[in-house]
Amino acid sequence: MAERKQFRAIKGTRDILPPDSSLWNWFERAAREVFESYNFGEIRLPIFENTDLFARSIGEETDVVSKEMFAFYDPFTPDELYWKSLEHSLSVKPLEGESQAAWLAKVRQEFEKRPKGEVLSLRPEATASVCRAYIEHGMQTLPGNVKLYYIGPMFRRERPQKGRYRQFYQIGAEVLGQSDAPAIDAEVLEMLSVFFARVGLTRTMLYVNSIGDKNCRPQYVELLREELRKVKDQLREDSQRRIETNPLRVLDSKVPEEQPIIEKLPRISDHLCEACREHFAKLKDELKLRNIRYEENWRLVRGLDYYTRTTFEVTAEGLGSQNAVCGGGRYDGLVELLGGPPTKGIGFAIGSDRAILSIQEGGKAPALGGLSVFTAWMGAPAYLAAVSIARKLRGAGVSVELPPEELKFKKALGLADKLGARYALIIGEDEVAAGTFTLKRLADADQRKFSEPELLEYLESERRGT
Numbered sequence: 001m002a003e004r005k006q007f008r009a010i011k012g013t014r015d016i017l018p019p020d021s022s023l024w025n026w027f028e029r030a031a032r033e034v035f036e037s038y039n040f041g042e043i044r045l046p047i048f049e050n051t052d053l054f055a056r057s058i059g060e061e062t063d064v065v066s067k068e069m070f071a072f073y074d075p076f077t078p079d080e081l082y083w084k085s086l087e088h089s090l091s092v093k094p095l096e097g098e099s100q101a102a103w104l105a106k107v108r109q110e111f112e113k114r115p116k117g118e119v120l121s122l123r124p125e126a127t128a129s130v131c132r133a134y135i136e137h138g139m140q141t142l143p144g145n146v147k148l149y150y151i152g153p154m155f156r157r158e159r160p161q162k163g164r165y166r167q168f169y170q171i172g173a174e175v176l177g178q179s180d181a182p183a184i185d186a187e188v189l190e191m192l193s194v195f196f197a198r199v200g201l202t203r204t205m206l207y208v209n210s211i212g213d214k215n216c217r218p219q220y221v222e223l224l225r226e227e228l229r230k231v232k233d234q235l236r237e238d239s240q241r242r243i244e245t246n247p248l249r250v251l252d253s254k255v256p257e258e259q260p261i262i263e264k265l266p267r268i269s270d271h272l273c274e275a276c277r278e279h280f281a282k283l284k285d286e287l288k289l290r291n292i293r294y295e296e297n298w299r300l301v302r303g304l305d306y307y308t309r310t311t312f313e314v315t316a317e318g319l320g321s322q323n324a325v326c327g328g329g330r331y332d333g334l335v336e337l338l339g340g341p342p343t344k345g346i347g348f349a350i351g352s353d354r355a356i357l358s359i360q361e362g363g364k365a366p367a368l369g370g371l372s373v374f375t376a377w378m379g380a381p382a383y384l385a386a387v388s389i390a391r392k393l394r395g396a397g398v399s400v401e402l403p404p405e406e407l408k409f410k411k412a413l414g415l416a417d418k419l420g421a422r423y424a425l426i427i428g429e430d431e432v433a434a435g436t437f438t439l440k441r442l443a444d445a446d447q448r449k450f451s452e453p454e455l456l457e458y459l460e461s462e463r464r465g466t
């Protein structure tokens with residue numbers, strides 16, 4: 001007998017059930033509406049890609065690539081299957097004038113030549129995929145800037161905790177093209193703030209920074225490295241290692257003892273080249289012009305290597321330590337790094353799990369639809385009327401529950417109540433005889449009789465009003 005086994009969702013993954021899923025749909029619908037009003041179009045991307053795409057874009061030394069990717073080897077044709085098909089062809093088609101051994105040796109030679117598998121990864125983020133798609137589809141020939149958004153799951157093998165999952169969800173947007181005008185950065189941030197206001201995510205803080213470009217950042221990084229070497233003994237192991245691998249990431253440290261040391265380090269804002277300084281100044285002017293509140297944070301370096309110049313993050317309340325609900329920035333040169341034409345890029349990704357949690361914790365989640373009508377029918381003739389009216393009401397967009405088996409009147413009303421229905425639609429012998437319906441509002445037991453057209457009109461107009 002097979003062992004009894006209870007399956008559970010894998011650590012760091014979860015099911016999103018009704019009614020929460022309605023809230024998720026509402027949240028994603030709002031993003032689509034806002035982003036499309038800024039002329040962004042949706043891109044649907046694969047869930048897995050070649051691992052090298054992520055390694056090259058995000059950086060080999062980053063936590064995401066070095067520790068957190070769900071990578072797997074895809075051998076194209078599983079060896080066993082391959083051999084089975086060979087054996088099969090040998091058994092049905094012996095070769096003339098050739099020994100089986102000679103044939104087999106030839107086959108083996110062919111087998112060794114077969115395409116080797118490749119290492120794939122579940123996507124830990126989607127900016128790399130967007131750039132890959134931009135190149136693959138020659139989007140640089142499209143008119144104007146290419147403005148894309150995406151919604152979907154991402155995967156990182158992180159230690160799960162509140163607001164941190166191994167399968168989490170992002171809503172992201174990217175602008176790719178020839179221009180790096182600061183107005184693009186500002187418009188992206190405006191769109192983000194319009195979206196957050198729309199979904200009631202108001203207790204947020206936007207932090208911005210510029211981390212320079214290839215002209216000024218290398219010198220700054222070297223200076224930072226030299227300064228860090230001087231205080232190496234006072235740093236923890238992680239930071240000590242990063243002095244050599246990626247000194248900027250030391251600025252990200254949350255270790256309390258390291259904070260006073262980090263505060264005294266040289267700041268990138270004092271070491272930007274003229275062009276980067278000007279770009280950042282213009283961005284700040286643009287943000288003021290658009291009434292977008294922000295704070296400068298010189299330590300905002302982000303955990304992915306592709307960023308240049310503008311970086312930003314939004315934090316929200318009610319989330320504990322995992323309080324970043326959105327991160328983003330410029331990545332001019334990433335498309336080129338992946339073998340495409342010189343291209344500028346900027347974008348962001350919102351962590352939906354955290355954003356929705358913060359909306360819920362702030363008490364701002366809207367009351368969404370839910371069940372409107374529970375049909376309480378009694379007797380076979382009433383059942384016919386119930387099936388017919390249920391279909392018509394559903395056609396008019398009203399949410400209707402039709403019990404598949406006859407229930408006693410009290411039981412039907414009890415179930416309607418438990419399901420959270422607004423109304424019970426009562427159809428009994430009297431109603432069938434008179435060709436009417438009795439609609440009972442469950443909140444206050446107010447009860448009225450309707451003809452079919454009246455009922456449809458009443459419930460439809462009520463639906464539009466809510």
Ligand code: HAM
Nearest residue numbers: 125127164165168324325326327328329347348349351
């Ligand atoms: P990121 O900062 O790695 O940026 O992720 C963006 C957001 O995704 C985070 O602020 C957070 O809300 C959410 N997030 C990340 N990891 C987890 C997790 N394990 N559990 C729950 N939520 C998480 C990016 O991914 C970049 N691709 C953003 C970007 C787009 N930059 C330019 N364009």
